[in-house]
Amino acid sequence: VIDNLKISCSAGVDDINSKFLKSTKEYSSIILSKLFNQSLNCGYLPDDWKVGKVVPIHKTGDQHSPSNYRPISLxxxxxxxxxHVIFSHLVNFLESNNFFSPAQHGFRKSFSCETQLLTFTNDLHLILDRSSQADCIFLDFAKAFDKVSHSLLLHKLSKLSIDSATLSWIHAFLTNRSQFVFANDTSSPSASVTSRVPQGSVRGPLLFLTYVNDLPSCVSSSISLFADDCVIYREVTNKSDVSSLQCDLDRVSEWCDLWHMQLNTNKCKVIRVSRLQSDVSCYYLNHTPLQQVTTYKYLGVHISSNLSWETHIQYVTSNANRMLGFIKRNFSAAPLSLKLLLYKTLVRTKLEYASSIWDPGTDVLTSAVEAIQNRSARFILTNYHRTASVTSMKSSLNLPNLASRREVFRLCLFHKIYYHNHTLRDKLLAPPFYISQRLDHRHKMGVPSCNTTTFHNSFIPR
Structure with a gap:
């Protein structure tokens, strides 16, 4: 663990930095092992271990406004x-006992934003493919990690059959915590912390997942979670389905009241996913009607009411174009190697985030994405001749077409699901209709039949 520490990792209030630990690991590892064993056996932590040194980092805007700063807790x-040691054992214990809800994709091995988006959009594609429609309610938790009550979290942890020594250590870890703000070489007075997942801690995400794990069991509709990013959705064929989804929304609100969480009503949105123009039913959260929209940015990807990726591709190409323009203005005289590196790290990444999910199925959208790379290749090589071959330029720079890279990303995601995530494999992948004893192999999968081009161009059938 010491070997994997980053040299740049800042020290806490005990002033023990990673550089010191790495340079003295032969001795410090022995001392820390004895200290760790004593801490676990006694269920006690040094006071310095429970103090957070909060350093405000300016994001953008008015420097006198506290809301324009990001707090970094050291x-x-x-x-x-x-x-890290306790986290590893606790995760293995919880995963081996199938504790986590299959709807939760955040901070879990073999789960990611892509698997979350894939599961959600695939369900919607299936609904649209049978000429039906779905209502989706995107929920926004207000400062979710900050609202976690330590006493209620400990209550939930006590129900998990965790050994008493570990539970006592977690109790000591969560209680009597404090923090102070350090800015301009000045420290503020300390303040006690009685709620929120400890900022800057390794186990913070795990504790949060434990806290919200029972939320999916409150609803009868489908639900998808990535930590605190939540969407509940349901196929709507009649008024009864609308009532059921409203009841689920009420249950989520009741769960929030019970566990001291809070939903930001103004940021919760409703989308009706349908191939037809139809009126969206009105849903209420605490007697307040939720706003109905035609697109919603979920986990960085724009979900539209007809499951077209046109809006999202317009967004990513515009964003990438702005970044390319910035590079052109500031690095026009830079060497080729630096230009290429800037393109790969600042432009191409914007064009490829979650692209295995939104990979366009039309030539027009595919060309719109590739055009950014074409312009980038001309800039890198400073070759703007109209007759010059962009294909040759990209070949000389070892830049494959983005469409071929997206195909590789899709295959990698499929491989990850098939071999390392049996939960998603059983949910998303169907067995073959027929297996030939002579020609086929045991890994053959069934390809779903598609009634619409939209579904045909989506991840699973493709």
Whole structure:
């Protein structure tokens, strides 16, 4: 664990930095092992391990407005090492006992934003493919990680059959915590922390997943979670389905009241996914009607009411174009190698985030994405001749077409699901209709029949 520490990792209030631990690991590892064992056996942590040094980092806008700063909490590095050890064992225990809801994709091995988006959009594609429609309610938790009650979290942890020593250590870890703000070489007075998942801690995400794990069991509709990013959705064929979805929304609200969480009503939105123009039913959260929209940016990807990726591709190409323009204005005289690196890290990444999910199925949208790379290749080589072959330029720069890269991304995601995520494999992939004993192999999968081009161009059938 010490070997994997980053040299740049800042120290907490105990002033023990990673550089010191790495340079003395033969001795510090022995000392820390004894200290860790004593901490676990006694269920006690040094006071410095429970203090957060909050450093505000300016994001953008008015520097006098606190809302324009991102708080970075620096905690003890030795405590982070012990957290990592406990975290690994606790995750293995919970995963082996199938504790986590299959609807939760956040901070879990073999789960990601892509698997979350894939599961959600595939369900919607199936609904549209049978000429039906779905209502989706996107929920926004207000400062979700900050609202977690320590006492209620400990109550939930006590129900998990965790050994008493580990539970006592977690109790000590969560109680009597404090933090202070450090800015301009000045420290503020300390303040006690009685709620929120500890910022800067290794186990913070795991504790949050534990806290919200029972949320999916409250609803009868489909639900997808990536940590606190939540959407509940349901196929709507009659008024009864609308009533059921409203009841589920009420249950989520009741769950929030029970566990001291809060939904930001103004940021919760409703989309009706349908191939037809139809009136969207009105849904209420705490007697407040939710806004109905035709597109919603979910986990960085724009979901539209007809499941077209045109809006999202317009967004990513516009975003990538702005970044390319910035590079052109500021690095026109840079060497070729630097221009190429800037394109790969600042432009291409914008064109490829979650692209295995939104990979366009039309030539027009595919060309719109590739055009950004074409312009980038001309800039990198400073060759703007109209007769010059962009294909040759990209070949000389070892830049394959983005469409071929997206195909590789889709195959990698499929491989990850098939071999490393049996939960998603059983949900998303169908067995073959027929297996030939002479020609086929045991890994053959069934290809779903498609009634619409939209579904045919989506991840699973493709």
């Amino acid at each position: 905690t003890s590095i030795p405590c982070k090492i012990l957290e």
